[in-house]
Amino acid sequence: MDEIQLLRHRHDAQPGPSPEATRAARVRLTGRISRSHAARPRRPFLLIMAAAALATAAAAILVARPDPGLPRRPGAATPAVTTTPTLRPVSSAERLALGAAAKAAGAPAEPTGPWAYTKLMVRLQDGRTATQELWRRVDDSAFAVIENGELRTIKGSEFEVTYGFLLSLPTDPAALLERSYTAIDEREARLKRKITPEERDLFTFQHLAMGMRESVLPEGLRAAIYGAMAKIPGVRYSGRSADLAKRKGVTLRLGGEEIFVDPGSYAYLGYRSRAGDRLLNWDSLLLGRFVDRAGER
């Protein structure tokens, strides 16, 4: 038996993975797949596209269908971005945040359970939609998904915006915004990237939007995030819109990043991300509540 045969013989004699190891590895992969359904643009070129879309959209907003009070640019080119039915000044976004804060008065300031349950409707790249259920520990120690009809729990957190970060945020909008800017500055420093002030605004808005899309938040914190978003330069409010689940709502938007909010209950409805005319992500939060254990709805 030569050396190749010896090595091959030894290889073939390996017992193979145990059922437990196979199951654990599959759960990890399923968790990653679940995250990817609505992954935000993480690669630099997509971030650059998003930043470019910000500039394009900002110009388009001025010429799309402005309110009478908004300036019209004479001779402006045909907008590259689809028009929205109604555009109002950012003060409407501030009113939205104030209304949400007023409604949140007296609501619990902390999570009312160790797990956050969310049911998302997501748009797949071929245009179809799918729903995803997720249970996420508010201490970031684990999350769980349904795979082949079974609940799988995965240790750790694979979420870009952790609950640790979200729950550490102050409920004063200005302070919350400052803390969020700092988080983005630290992230970009780690990545050794230099960003423009416009990109800093966009990434901060995106960070907060990402934080809301797969989490359940105390109402006061949610209102403060709306308030912080309203303070970001360039953020626009649209009074008439519909989310992926075709629910009527209002939106806060910066460039291609957009969140949908129910103007009556101030509930967060969903998130959409576009780069130019490319739709990168669109999902709607169908259900969201704190629960006592994974699997509980």
Add this chain to the structure above:
Amino acid sequence: MPPDLRTSDASIIARSRAEPECFAEIFDRYFPAIHRYAAVRLGSAAADDVAAETFLAAFDQRHRYDPAWPQARPWLYGIATNLIGRHRRSELRLYRALSRTAEREADDGHADRVAERVSAEQLTPALARGLAALGKGDRDALLLVACAELSYGEVAAALGIPVGTVGSRVNRARRVLRSALSVPDER
């Protein structure tokens, strides 16, 4: 389980760009093989992690998959080999431990049992020492040929090196091992 020829790996990976859940099929097809390869090099405990991470990395890199390769085996083995490279010290420790274990059992008078096992799960002390003495690139190429049964072309794709380099690495590695086993060269 042999790959379903009606649905190539390449088409599944292409589909998984729009429908990520399709990628689970790639896992089902190749996880046992990748695990076995990692276990040979690192032991079964470390193989659990490396094999799992191979599929996470593959999923993240699926947009870069070259559709010219209908089968994903070389691609997956290449990713696994890169991950194993991060555990080089563990791999060398394993070879040394296998060598010592076999020698100790032989000293204890269990020669017959050792003789049965050295050709299966265990390595002969000489072969273990020979593997430990190989350069990383040479060991990667040899084990992909011997254990994963990849062709030189597939090894080249897996490691991102020219086919000629694969040949020279494998030949060099085989000479070292044959010397360790005191087997005369064929020429």
